[in-house]
Amino acid sequence: MATRTDPLTLEVVELIGTVVARYYEEYEQAAAAHSLTGAQARVLGLLSLEPMPMRRIAQKLKCEPSNVTGIIDRLEVRGLVERRPDPADRRVKLAAPTEKGTRTARQLRESLDFAREPLAGLSDADRAVLRDLLRRMLGMEPSA
Amino acid sequence: MATRTDPLTLEVVELIGTVVARYYEEYEQAAAAHSLTGAQARVLGLLSLEPMPMRRIAQKLKCEPSNVTGIIDRLEVRGLVERRPDPADRRVKLAAPTEKGTRTARQLRESLDFAREPLAGLSDADRAVLRDLLRRMLGMEPSA
DNA sequence: TATTGTTATACTCTATAACTATA
DNA sequence: TATAGTTATAGAGTATAACAATA
Structure with a gap:
């Protein structure tokens, strides 16, 4: 690769x-x-x-x-x-x-609170996008 | 907060x-x-x-x-x-x-290669979105 | 006087090897 | 024999305190 x-x-x-x-x-x-x-x-x-x-x-x-x-x-x-x-x-x-x-x-x-507090600056939609990107980075299936 | x-x-x-x-x-x-x-x-x-x-x-x-x-x-x-x-x-x-x-x-x-290799699974657009989300998480301005 | 780097000391985490008590 | 946990040992990172050289 x-x-x-x-x-x-x-x-x-x-x-x-x-x-x-x-x-x-x-x-x-x-x-x-x-x-x-x-x-x-x-x-x-x-x-x-x-x-x-x-x-x-x-x-x-x-x-x-x-x-x-x-x-x-x-x-x-x-x-x-x-x-x-x-x-x-x-x-x-x-x-x-x-x-x-x-x-x-x-x-x-x-x-x-590290990961929670800064996440407060993101909307729900942002968090969902971030979650999906991190999952894909980690080689996880989209719908865990 | x-x-x-x-x-x-x-x-x-x-x-x-x-x-x-x-x-x-x-x-x-x-x-x-x-x-x-x-x-x-x-x-x-x-x-x-x-x-x-x-x-x-x-x-x-x-x-x-x-x-x-x-x-x-x-x-x-x-x-x-x-x-x-x-x-x-x-x-x-x-x-x-x-x-x-x-x-x-x-x-x-x-x-x-940790962060690079897994990133290969993301498109350029995905990477740009991820960059912006991480920047905002870290309290950085959108256009650094 | 204040600052830079060092030394001395003590504690924690780490791997390796040998030991004990069980299985 | 093999496994679980321990001990003994040594190396590395860490903080604290005291020190010599220099500012």
């Missing part, structure tokens, strides 16, 4: 880079507001959707399982997450948010 | 999150293909546009100046970057890519 290098494409590439930088920046700030690192916030967000084995957290984070031990350790010390036994397999430990962790995850999610 | 939580907005937010995740992933892979970390690749990319004082690199990276010392050290050991005196101020050290560093930066840029 030929790579496009026309001015329009390059400008869109740069704009996407700007969006990515701003998104990351705001994510880190939101995490820091709760004294969490980015990785800790991501894990807490994951677990708030569904408790899961350490192994699966590593898959979601695309990192080695040994790293997850430390991240969960630090969340556990702060009372945001707990390790539970898996009744079906005694080797497995299920990481699950505590009540406090669930609360923190929700606050975190609500403070992540 | 009221935060929108309608399904369409939330879907766009999620799509942007997916774009961000994929962008970062591919950036790290491209850097790793040259045995560089993400931070090292970002600094090399910066310097390939224009040599600059250590202090300014820190500002661009939004990190403390003390961190830049180590990053430049590691790039310098590999012969990708060099420190030059600033004739105008003897306190300042200008970091500049070597010839090898310039070559690596160019290869890195060319391998960053």
